[in-house]
Amino acid sequence: MTQKNKEVCIELVLKLSGTITVLTTFGIIWVLFSESFSFFKEVSIVEFLTDNQWTPLFANKRFGIMPLISGTLLTTAIALTVALPLGLSIAIYLSEYAPKRLRLIVKPLLEMLASIPTVVYGFFALMIVTPFLKTILPNISGFNALSAGIVMGIMIIPFISSMSEDALRSVPKSIREASYGIGATRLQTSFRVMVPAASSGIIVSVILAFSRAIGETMIVAIAAGQQPRLTLNPLVPIETITAYIVQVSLGDVPHGSLEYKTIFAAGMTLFVFTFILNNIAFWVRKKFREEYE
């Protein structure tokens, strides 16, 4: 083969892989839309958004997505409450305090947290964290949002710590020196100069972690329960959108039935959430990027 033909071939392969990815994405969105569309022909969108019960699998069917949304947001909020302070402290420690050698060891170790299969996390939540919480909060149910949320928080720590640390370290070194040079302590330098200067990157990391937590499935399916419930009580079983989709997918709901279509409506809701969040992240990154030159 001539050099030129080789180039053409390679270009074709590259183009093809790009096209396949894009087509797959569009295919998924198409299925989501069309199936949800046929769902909304039978259930009004107003009922879907306002009813406070979600019981598509019961005799008395109600189709209010709110309990699933509340379950999702509750576990996500708990996860962020755990991950945000921890992840940010780790990021600041690693970028502003830790000696270089320590950083080179700790960062990959932390990133390993993200590579643990989520089913392991789910089990950890159910078998270890919940029993432990029971010793402090005797009222807590065997399945609950708190334990799932905490463990999910641990899982997303590296999202926040790693990306925030990257953001902090991409602030020019000269700015840190300027702060030290005028007599600022490390703490003052970190919080008054570095964190504000890296804020866009830090916000993006939090939003992406948020988005990841909303879409997280295994942990909540295993440890948070399967009881759609419109509540902010973290001690009782709830159900998230993702856990519901798992529940129905694994059950014996006939294809094409209304019950079956609920998972597409739920999936659509989830998609809308993460789509919006990812776009906000994208926008923040573009809009608030600090230019130093």
Add this chain to the structure above:
Amino acid sequence: MKSTDYKIKSENVDVYYGDKKALTDINLNIRPNTVTALIGPSGCGKSTFLRVLNRMNDYIDSFSMTGKISIDGEDIYQSKIRVEDLRANVGMVFQKPNPFPKSIFDNVAYGLKIQGMKDKEFIKKRVESALKQAALWSEVKDDLKNPALSLSGGQQQRLCIARALAVNPKVLLMDEPTSALDPISTAKIEELIFNLKEKYTIVIVTHNMQQASRISDYTAFFYMGKLIEFDKTAEIFTHPREEKTQNYITGRFG
């Protein structure tokens, strides 16, 4: 002149980065209200020496130093000295303008705010006087809330000088402050340095021979980590005692 009259005294200073020796036996005394230029080829140790004077090297893991540096008769490497107080007292201006991504006002007020100053009127006055000293006030007085990064490079560097002056230092260290600037901005900064020595003791690292001869009273020539020659600038540039100095200032190497 009595030895206590020196602003900065360096006695037998050796500096290492790990195993590498960066400075060897530096003895150099700097008089108050003078401009001292540190010259020499890249890697000769002049910037290292400058950074020893406000302990900016402290955060480098492999850095170690022996010998004694005193400012106003006080050993600055003594354990009871707060390095933050030292740095407020010994301001620094860097090679590339490095304003914070904050407003012009907040940049100059930063040093006061980190010292815990709350009095808004006082801060305002100090910011104004610092900007005036840095010859920037007339250009920015109506735009104090604008981001510092919207200023030109030369203005940013004068802002950085104002930021250092706002906390009333005694000494001002400048590490090639004009190397990233155009000739007009450079001229402005040089004029500024000339005016500032009335109130401050200035030590400036420069690669630019003409600059050293224009603005400094004393010049120290560093070569391979050693202080080769230190004298009045006029002497160094007209009658250097050492051959190396002669070769360097005439542009034969470096």
